[in-house]
Amino acid sequence: PITADVAEFKFLDEVDAFYNDGWWVGLVAKVLGDSKYVVYFRNSNEELEFQHSQLRPHQDWMDGKWVMASK
Numbered sequence: 175p176i177t178a179d180v181a182e183f184k185f186l187d188e189v190d191a192f193y194n195d196g197w198w199v200g201l202v203a204k205v206l207g208d209s210k211y212v213v214y215f216r217n218s219n220e221e222l223e224f225q226h227s228q229l230r231p232h233q234d235w236m237d238g239k240w241v242m243a244s245k
Contacts, residue, residue, distance in 0.1 A: 187231070
């Protein structure tokens with residue numbers, strides 16, 4: 175997908191996090207500063223720390239194209 179440039183993520187933003195060779199949907203659970211975030215994954219009930227460069231705004235595949243997820 176085309177990635178939108180985001181200067182920073184906010185608490186509870188829905189993001190895709192690059193982890194374990196794939197992109198996983200999560201929520202920003204904590205903003206740590208210094209371009210670091212804790213992301214919560216509903217499916218696994220885990221919280222992991224990520225650098226800003228490992229995150230992107232969440233997108234959905236709909237009707238054959240990537241679209242920004244609605245809040």
